[in-house]
Amino acid sequence: MRILLAFPRGFCAGVNMAIETLEEALRRLPPPIYVYHEIVHNRWVVSEFTRRGVIFVDDLNEVPRGATLLYSAHGVSPEIRRRAEELQLRTVDATCPLVTKVHREVIRFAEQGFTVLLVGHAGHDEIVGTMGEAPHAIRLIENEEQADTVTVPDSQKVAYSTQTTLSVDDAERIVSRLRARFSALHGPARDDICYATQNRQEAVRVLAAEADLFLVVGSQNSSNSRRLAEIAAASGIPAYLVDGPHELHEDWFHPDQTVGITAGASAPESLVQGCVAYLRERFDAIVEERVLREENVHFSLPIELRDARRAARES
Ligand code: SF4
Incomplete structure (x- = not known):
């Protein structure tokens, strides 16, 4: 067995x-x-964080007044920030800057009187947060059919934005339908689909052409991981989205296969290595890492914690 490990x-x-x-x-x-x-x-x-005492909530009513609350990487709506202020919470904002960029974009379009056609998946945390920035001005577009039928008050004042973790190909299809309907359609200056999503999708697309089967390590509720599994499956091979080696089934594999492996943007490397070890032990697999692109992106900690860290160093 040969493993093609995507990078x-x-x-x-x-x-x-x-x-x-x-x-x-x-x-x-x-x-x-x-x-x-x-x-x-x-x-x-x-x-792992729950085991260490972190409490994850979906409703601010579960957070006591004055407690410390982190906003996740997917961002939150202004309504959540307002409610947190009311509860006098100490907040730390871990929203990914690339999600914040989309928030700013839709706010700017809405302030200029545009209807924003937001391409994304209903109910995803990121979409709920982004829509909350300008609910009166945003229409959610989930598929090509909705792109074909959406109505807007002024066809000269229409813009689009997208969720950061969409399939590049699906998003392009939907946006091209919108362009065909709204000739004055405005868009983001730079892609909303983030570099990480694009790079991981590109690697899967390239390696799936050589693989007999693809494993994507990631959780079912991870949008970018699901898209990776869909892209691999679209090339006509079996593709499995698994949380880790404990979800692998021996009868998926044959000793003479080429198995592609990647991981979604939220999946730890230890779980990838667990899958590699599983195939090595059972099928004597050899591993080839394929580097499709280098990544050198780094984001600083939120200001609230940089200050706490500096204070601790100085004391
Ligand atoms: S997938 Fe992209 S938008 Fe989401 S957290 Fe990672 S870099 Fe940010």
Whole structure:
């Protein structure tokens, strides 16, 4: 068996920053630490932090007045920030800067009187947060059919933005339908689909052409991980989205296969290595890492924690 290990894979700069933020909060701030929604969409990461005393909530009514609350990498709506202020919470914002960029974009379009067609998945934490910035001006577009039928008050004042973790190809299809309908359609100056999503999708697309089967390490509620599995499957091979080696089934594999492996942006490398070890032990697999692109993106910790860290160093 041959394993083609995709690179880039796994943690992106936004996930690294969010996890490091929570680590710093655990080190420097009084417990318990509350987090609004999952810090990143990965079961293993969330259960590890839960074991260490972090409390994840989906409703601010579960957070006591004056407590410490982290906003996850996916961002929150202004309504959540307002409610947190009312509850006098000490907040730390671990929103990925690339999500914040989309928030700013939709605010700017809405202030200029545009209707914003936001391409994304209903109910995803990121979309809920972004829509909350200008609910009166945003229409959610989930598929090509909705792109074909959406109505707007003024066809000369229409813009689009997208969720950061969409399939590049799906998003392009939807946006081209919108362009065909609205000739004056405005868009973001730079892609909203983030570098990490694009790079991981590109690597899967290239390697799937050589593989007999693809494993994507990631959780079912991770949008970018699901897209990776869909892209691999679209090339006509079996593709499995698994949380880790414990979900692998021996009868999926044959000793003479080429198996592609990648990981979504929120999946830890230890779980990837667990899958590699599983195939090595059972099928004597050899590993080839394929580097499709280098990544050198890094985001700083939120200002609230940089200050706490500096104060601790100086004391
Ligand atoms: S996937 Fe992209 S937008 Fe989401 S946290 Fe990572 S870098 Fe940020």
